[in-house]
Amino acid sequence: MARRNNLLIFILTIGVFGILNTEMGVIGILPSISEHFHVSVSKAGWLVSFFALGVAVSGPTMPLLFSGINRKKVMLLVLGVFVLGNIVSIFTSNFTILLIARIIPAFFHPIYCSLAFTVAAASVSKEEAPKAVSKVFIGVSAGMVVGVPIASFIASVTSLQMAMVFFAIVNGIVFIVTLIFVPSLPVEERLSYGTQFSVLKKSITWLSIMTVILLNSSVYGVYSYLAEYLKTVTNIPSNTISLLLFIYGVANIIGNIVAGKLLTKNANKFVASFPFILGTVYILLFLFGPFTLPMAFITLIWGILGGVGGNINQYWLSSSAPEAPDFANGLFISSCNVGTTIGAAVGGLFISEMGIQYIVLVGILSLMLSLVTILLRNYMYSPTKQLSV
CATH class of the missing domain: 1.20.1250.20 (MFS general substrate transporter like domains)
Incomplete structure (x- = not known):
């Protein structure tokens, strides 16, 4: 088996x-x-x-x-x-x-x-x-x-x-x-569309959707402009930029493995700590952006956290609606794309108004807002206060 x-x-x-x-x-x-x-x-x-x-x-x-x-x-x-x-x-x-x-x-x-x-x-x-x-x-x-x-x-x-x-x-x-x-995978208990849509009546689902949008915005609102940041702020050649982007990608895969282990323990506390950890990385990114070696290390850590963030997003939404897993995962995929779109758009506005070096503010702002929705969900979904509004 x-x-x-x-x-x-x-x-x-x-x-x-x-x-x-x-x-x-x-x-x-x-x-x-x-x-x-x-x-x-x-x-x-x-x-x-x-x-x-x-x-x-x-x-x-x-x-x-x-x-x-x-x-x-x-x-x-x-x-x-x-x-x-x-x-x-x-x-x-x-x-x-x-x-x-x-x-x-x-x-x-x-x-x-x-x-x-x-x-x-x-x-x-x-x-x-x-x-x-x-x-x-x-x-x-x-x-x-x-x-x-x-x-x-x-x-x-x-x-x-x-x-x-x-x-x-x-x-x-x-x-x-x-x-x-792959063996035949029949659906053992077919859920009606109404039953699946009913998860949208729960405040826990909407808090989770908002969290996923904000967390994805916090990552891709900055990552979408990483190549330009490395070129303009760090001032490194294009071949080195390609290398750092590859490092980010490999680190992203490592982050997936790490996240799987961390989420099997105390998931709620781990998710609540994520905005602080990624926010610290963004502060370091702002402070050490002009320096190549620190940026290489920061990119590695950032890549790992990017992989972790993806897993957090899926877990956060699927755990909010375990009675409709397929629908919840569909909401996760859609929310991620909305978050990416919003993050990239807001990032473009920050760049045009303030300059590329301030792109990290998009990530930090998104993380601050996500922390509010995470803590609110943790409070509402705690063992002593399970609310389904």
Whole structure:
């Protein structure tokens, strides 16, 4: 049983890597897409922004719609949609068709990721669930970080089409191993849509949603401009910036492993301490931004905390609505995308008004607000004061 569960979690991890790789990997080939399809780089960027918008819109609803269907069949459907979208992307010469081939899979993205977290948590005991979910998060981090340089390298060495073949191969392999090795996963107790929607009546759910939005804003409101910060404030060359971004990505994966262990202990206290820890890192980032070696160390620690933060977000929302895990994970995915969008937008305003060196204020402000929602939830959800307003 343990071996089967480990194999299942490994397949889910590779699966979310393939999904996130398709979403984020295109960032590394935007200049090639711009040149190949004869569009501006900003227009090519629609492939990223429209995908994220599709995920944010479908996050709460699509997992809900498919929540009563055998989970293996749903996984195969989503992976099939991604493979077909990848194949169309390889052969099309029309940018509009390429955009459509990206947008359609985006609506199915939350279904697979939501199921991956739910199935991983359900495959082990309740106490070990955060650890199992943290393993799946390794695939999320790897897909967001590793896919970008790999796709860029393939496109530079071979062609744009071969980079897209890479996306298709990863998803195709996961489809095949899911078909062969993943057992049938029927839904034992189908929840009505009304039952799942009812979690939105609880104040604990909305506090958790606000926390996830704010925590994700605190990370990506700053991280989105890390390359520019390193270039302008730290004043380091582009190849060193690439190295530090890679360090951040690897550290992010380490953070997933660390978070799984910490969340299996006293989760509420650990989550409440997170804004203080990350806030301290941002203060150090502001003080030592001009210095290369301190920035390398700060980036490493920040990357670990970024991975931890992702796990905290998933745990915080799923634990607020354990009676509707698929819907809760869909809310998590959507809330993260909203937080990323808000953080990046506010970060842009801070940069235009105050300068890039003050970007850390976006993170610190978001953390201060998140601490309020975290402490309020801890108070309301304490063993002696369980309120369901």
